[in-house]
Amino acid sequence: MEKKSYVKPTIVRHSIGVMNKYGRPPATVPMSRLAGFDVKELVAQYGSPLYVLSVNQLRQQYQNLFRAFSTRYPGTRVAYSYKTNYLKAICSILHSEGAWAEVVSGFEYDIARDLDMPGDKIIFNGPYKTREELTRAFTEGAMVNLDNYDEIQVCEGLADEMGKKLPVGVRVNMDLNNPPWHKFGFNIEAGHAYEAVKRIQTGGKLDVTGLHIHVGTYVDDVNIYAAAARGLVSFYTYIKEQLGVRLKYWDMGGGYASHNTLNWAWQSAEYTCPTVDQYAEVICPILLNGPFGSGDVPKLFIEPGRALVDEPISMITTVVAQKRLPGGKRGVIVDAGMNVLSSVQWYNYNFQTVQDSGVTVEDTILYGGLCMNIDVLRQSAALPPVRRGEHLVIPHVGAYNISQSWQFIYLRPAVIAVDDGKIHVIKSRETRDYVQKMEQVPDEFQTYRTVNRK
Amino acid sequence: MSEIFSSELTMSKNGFLFDHGSGLTYTLNATGQFIFHLLESGKKSTHILEKLITEFDVTEDTARKDLDDFYRQLKELGLIEQ
Numbered sequence A: 001m002e003k004k005s006y007v008k009p010t011i012v013r014h015s016i017g018v019m020n021k022y023g024r025p026p027a028t029v030p031m032s033r034l035a036g037f038d039v040k041e042l043v044a045q046y047g048s049p050l051y052v053l054s055v056n057q058l059r060q061q062y063q064n065l066f067r068a069f070s071t072r073y074p075g076t077r078v079a080y081s082y083k084t085n086y087l088k089a090i091c092s093i094l095h096s097e098g099a100w101a102e103v104v105s106g107f108e109y110d111i112a113r114d115l116d117m118p119g120d121k122i123i124f125n126g127p128y129k130t131r132e133e134l135t136r137a138f139t140e141g142a143m144v145n146l147d148n149y150d151e152i153q154v155c156e157g158l159a160d161e162m163g164k165k166l167p168v169g170v171r172v173n174m175d176l177n178n179p180p181w182h183k184f185g186f187n188i189e190a191g192h193a194y195e196a197v198k199r200i201q202t203g204g205k206l207d208v209t210g211l212h213i214h215v216g217t218y219v220d221d222v223n224i225y226a227a228a229a230r231g232l233v234s235f236y237t238y239i240k241e242q243l244g245v246r247l248k249y250w251d252m253g254g255g256y257a258s259h260n261t262l263n264w265a266w267q268s269a270e271y272t273c274p275t276v277d278q279y280a281e282v283i284c285p286i287l288l289n290g291p292f293g294s295g296d297v298p299k300l301f302i303e304p305g306r307a308l309v310d311e312p313i314s315m316i317t318t319v320v321a322q323k324r325l326p327g328g329k330r331g332v333i334v335d336a337g338m339n340v341l342s343s344v345q346w347y348n349y350n351f352q353t354v355q356d357s358g359v360t361v362e363d364t365i366l367y368g369g370l371c372m373n374i375d376v377l378r379q380s381a382a383l384p385p386v387r388r389g390e391h392l393v394i395p396h397v398g399a400y401n402i403s404q405s406w407q408f409i410y411l412r413p414a415v416i417a418v419d420d421g422k423i424h425v426i427k428s429r430e431t432r433d434y435v436q437k438m439e440q441v442p443d444e445f446q447t448y449r450t451v452n453r454k
Numbered sequence B: 001m002s003e004i005f006s007s008e009l010t011m012s013k014n015g016f017l018f019d020h021g022s023g024l025t026y027t028l029n030a031t032g033q034f035i036f037h038l039l040e041s042g043k044k045s046t047h048i049l050e051k052l053i054t055e056f057d058v059t060e061d062t063a064r065k066d067l068d069d070f071y072r073q074l075k076e077l078g079l080i081e082q
């Protein structure tokens, strides 16, 4: 007798939220393969949790973004925001596609130089740059965007030392979002940006050749970029007239959204995330209307991070347990914690089953595997029944989770890259030796060992 | 283990369950419905386990764990008493 196919039995109480007037929650289509490989086999070989990069998808993300902007603003350069994910393999792939590097520390600057990015293809941002780092950046011809007066003073000192006028960019901010991003650079509305440029130009040691703005991160309202671009154009017009500034570049920063749903959003990112063409379409025409002729068009830089690397990386996790909470809700515990998925503080990630578990879903809270109460990966997700040992795939985890991960309780996972059917390990799973390599235990602290031995 | 339904329940052909006592509604998946019918007709858990492994493509170990989980769900929802 042919046996009937089997799914884990389940019963789900109907409640508000699981199904509503917008229909069912996103269907739980089993995702048995990832970048062409069987998920179970990947885990068998490389362990769980596991980050999986699709190299093809990463290249496509870059090409699409570059096309969207460069066709609308000739000469646009994409400078990849290293902090989003500075695994060397990932930076290398993006550099081979033509990306420059946007770095915010000496550490990141060194990575870019190690990967043979010449200084003049590096943009150096960030509120904290040491004198040594600035010296190296100017010597190697990097674009340095200044954030505050202390930096202006340090750079004037360097200009004296180097015996030449140094080109600098000025980072500005505007009242664009709520709450406004005032931490970085000089505010335009308050007049601080004008004061700073005036101060730099009259000092005579530095020359303002760039303007930089970064409006925020995951900014899914293209109007904010439109307002920022208009603000840059009018500010440039003013400092050109008043102070004779001639820009070589302007830099619209990053912040372009990826297909992940923010956890306070009531609609899924499928509906709310603008395309790169929509961003480019609002930004480029406004900037091209700036105060310049055909001979002195400033170069346009954009500094995308999450829009490039979020979507090409998925994480495979394994269910380790499930339980019922006192209120009746189901809890599922997986082997990855928020220490390797820090973006759970912003995103409602999708958790996709790997095996066919039927269509009956239940409202579930997903816990990470850390012995820590706040380790919740998602407060509420519609999941079919799952068992210990089964896998859940979380798509779109490439931005920030790896560079912001912290070692805690467990060893951090490996990262593999799938390229044309070939698998490369681009970061090995951590070992305890590696984690404890920098530690020393003085003998005086170990007297218990001799005591115990007696 | 003896399962007794705690209230009056009606299930439709596609697994929609109505509790006349509380007015609450539920959905059971195919395997859930199968087990539910057996429970309804008063079958013991050992019999249900046997039925599952003879009729479905599942190992005894998995079926046992899943049943255990399913009964806990039913109990949690107040649909069976032990």
Ligand SMILES: Cc1ncc(COP(=O)(O)O)c(C=O)c1O
Pocket (backbone or CB within 6 Å): A081, A084, A102, A125, A126, A214, A216, A217, A218, A253, A254, A255, A256, A303, A304, A305, A306, A307, A399
């Ligand atoms: C100066 C600068 N540029 C670019 C980025 C990249 O941002 P995103 O990943 O949102 O594109 C950041 C990140 O916050 C940034 O601070």
